[in-house]
Amino acid sequence: MKTDELLTGLRNRDPRAIGRIISQVENNGPQCRAILAALDPAAMDSTLVLGITGPPGAGKSTLTGCLIRHLRGQGSRLGIIAVDPSSPISGGALLGDRIRIMDHALDPDVIVRSMASRGRLGGLCATAGAVVRVLAAAGCEVILIETVGVGQSEMDIVRLADLTLMVMAPGFGDDIQAMKAGLLEVTDLLVANKGDQPGSEALCLEMSAAFRDRSRADGIERVIQTVAAQNKGTSTLMNQINTLNARHLEIGIRATRRQQSQEIETLDWCLELLRPQLLAAIRGHEQPLDPRLRAEQLITDRDHDRQQQPQ
Ligand SMILES: Nc1nc2c(ncn2[C@@H]2O[C@H](COP(=O)(O)OP(=O)(O)OP(=O)(O)O)[C@@H](O)[C@H]2O)c(=O)[nH]1
Ligand SMILES: [Mg+2]
Structure with a gap:
């Protein structure tokens, strides 16, 4: 397809055109520059980018599924980026399962993309940033980026996101320690998932203590207990996301973050x-x-x- 046709397809929300455009941008294809130059930066104004991170198995994908259902219930158009920290070779194909996309495979208003974090031209932040802008231009009102662990790619994603959610679960003690060292500082909301498991209350208390100063300053609760497997806590979580996002917009944090990310x-x-x-x-x-x-x-x-x- 010619670039003009691709861009018309993007405006018309044609899934095939959107898929091709993302591939061009991801792989630095011959049409990449023309596409990027044609994107309307204002499209980002009506998009919320959420980063979802946390240790393997904490329930990120299950929770992402809950958020997708919730947001689709409200009629929002969504973009999902799943980042795999492993090699680009093993990446792509395996990632399909990580997000429970099968529920949404036929939904044209959920655009799902997998991305390996290594070997990216310009780094993950650069490539994923361009994909985020394409998804925004394709009319996605919320873009969820799921990534695993506490490494560099997570920090890159944090930089890209307007808000970062860290998903934890009882029994991940060592991971909590590792996260306290760095990621927790850049986490906006902590999701204590697997609220049906023993130890969840203790996890919530520990996390609330870590976030006490921030929550005291603006009265916004930052620790939310969920049972993603039973879709419990999703509305509360979404409320807190919206509250914090509104606050960040109001006091300029979102604008500052986006500028720094750029x-x-x-x-x-x-x-x-x-x-x-x-x-x-x-x-x-x-x-x-x-x-x-x-x-x-x-x-x-x-x-x-x-x-x-x-x-
Ligand atoms: N008991 C319980 N199990 C859950 C809950 N949420 C998710 N799980 C289970 O935990 C396991 C891991 O969930 P995933 O959503 O794949 O976790 P993840 O964080 O995306 O894992 P990776 O992508 O491998 O990092 C699955 O077996 C889920 O069914 C929950 O609230 N309670
Ligand atoms: Mg997952």
């Missing part, structure tokens, strides 16, 4: 695009120096060379 994405692309030049410069600059000092020297030399060049 800056990082741009930086990722700068590094990606400069990579060949930099590598050539490094190879032409073989000095017996510690790599860090070599990098500093290289940059100083380049600045110096530039100043020497006639204007």
Whole structure:
């Protein structure tokens, strides 16, 4: 399909055109630049991007299924991105099961996309960011990004999301410790899933303690107990998401986050695009120096060379 046809298809919400456009953007295809240039940035204004993270098996996909049902019940059009931290080779195909997409496979208002986090040109944040903008242009009002674990790809997703939900469950003690170290600080809402299991109350208490200062400051409860397997707690969770989102919009947090996310994405692309030049410069600059000092020297030399060049 020609780019114009693809873009018309996108505006008309044609699933085939949308799928092709996402592939172009993900794989940096020949039509990618023209597509990105044609996207209306204002489409993002009416989109909420939710990041869903947490340890394997905590119930992220089950909960995502609950949120999909809830939001579809309200008539919202949705985009779902499932991020697999493993290699791009094993990625794609396996991911289909991670999100319970079968319920929604025939629903044209739920666009599901799997994405491997490694080996992405420009990094995951850069690729997923572009896919988010395509989904927004395709009319998705809520975009859910599910990712697993506490690694770099989760931090990238957090950066991309307007709000980040961390899904936990009783019996994930070590994971909680790991998350406290970093991810918890950037988590907006904590979902204590598997509320039907022993230990859930203790988990809620522990998490409430970690979020006490934030909740005290604005009166918004940030720990929500759910039983995703029985679709319990979904409405409360959605209420809290909406409340926090409204608050973030009001006090400018959402705008700041989006701006920072765009800056990082741009930086990722700068590094990606400069990579060949930099590598050539490094190879032409073989000095017996510690790599860090070599990098500093290289940059100083380049600045110096530039100043020497006639204007
Ligand atoms: N008892 C109970 N089990 C649940 C609940 N929610 C999910 N599960 C079960 O927990 C298991 C893992 O759920 P998933 O939704 O696949 O978890 P996940 O976090 O997406 O897992 P990964 O994608 O592998 O990281 C499944 O067997 C679910 O049926 C719950 O509220 N209570
Ligand atoms: Mg999952």
